[in-house]
Amino acid sequence: MGRIRVGTCSWTDKALVASGWYPKGRRDAEGRLRHYAEQFPVAEVDSTYYGLPSTRNSLLWADRTPDGFRFDVKAFSLLTGHPTRPEALPADLRPALVGQRGRGGVDPGLLDEVWDRYSAALEPLRASGRLGTVVFQFPARLVPGRAAVEFLRRCRDRATGWPMAVEFRHPGWWRGEQADATAALLTELDTAAVAVDMVQTLPMSVPPVVRVTTPELALVRLHGRNSAWGTGTKEERFRHAYTPAELAEWVPRVRAMAERAREVHVLFNNCCGDAAVRAAQAMRHLLGLS
Structure with a gap:
């Protein structure tokens, strides 16, 4: 049986900080992370999607968490094919990105340089044993097909030697017969498949398919089950308080995953107020972890 770790997709979310979940005296950057790490053994870093991480932050994150803590880190937007503002890049790389606009793609050399800087900044997490995985969350426009498979292979080649997980935002990857082909591809690439929980009433709802593709x-x-997914503000999209019954649906699935993988990470992204930490605490209780 693999180890099950439950946590949230951010410990710095403004709504969480404003909710009062952090006790007085522990609301600065160091205090928040130390308090969070006393409650949960894993966290997702989402800031690395919006801008390149820094070695300094990685060193601080490692120093402020206990041995055995894990960080799952989101891949930078440019690496996953998302629109990226030049301001999100270091100043010396911005002209290269601006020069690529309207040319139907980003120069592979720029992507290689971005990946080199991204991975170098995360090296302290890996060296300290705190890196769980790098989460490549792909946009909904990445639809199943030859071009997408080739893009995935290039991403995996760029991340050779690094743990990698993939979350698809287009539901076609996990519908019908395609689900088996998707699982086979990720297994070949030694990449973890991300199982998703979200509202299931929308055309672009990703089904909650569970496949273990790496040991x-x-x-x-x-992500919560709000029907405003894809519209409105962040708070509107992710506002959802998981019920005990909704969480219980995942208990047998998570345990089955733990039969096939050395670690299972369960991360709550319903980041509105303290909803995510409350759901994570409830899930730990249901799984017998607390």
Whole structure:
């Protein structure tokens, strides 16, 4: 039986900080992370999607968490094919990105340089044993097909030697017969498939398919079940308080994943107020972890 770790997709979310979940005296950057790490053994870093991480932050994160803590880190937007503002890049790389606009793609050399800087900044987490995986969350426009498979292979080649997990935002990857082909591809690439929980009433709802595609890690990301997904503000999209019954649906699935993977990470992304930490605490209780 693999180890099950439950946590949230951010410990710095403004709504969480404002909720009062952090006690007085522990609301600065260091205090928040130390307090969070006393409650949960894993956290997702989402800031690395919006901008390149820094070695300094990685060193601080490692120093402020106990041995055995894990960080799952989101891949930078440019690496996953998302629109990226030049301001999100270091100043010396911005002209290269601006020069690529309207040319139907980003220069592979720029992507290689971005990946080199991204991975160098995360090296302290890996060296300290605190890196769980790098989460490549792909946009909904990445639809199943030859071009997408080639893109996935290039991403995996770029991340050779690094743990990698993939979350698809287009539901076609996990529908019908395609689900088997998707699982086979990720297994070949030694990449963890991210199981998703979200509202299931929308055309672009990703089904909650569970596939373990690498023996090292299985990952679940629970986004909440708000029908405003894809519209409105962040608070509107992710506002959802998981009920005990909704959480219980995942208990047998998570345990089955732990039968096949050395670690299972269950991360709550319903980051509105303290909803995510409350759901994570409830899930730990249901799984017998607390």
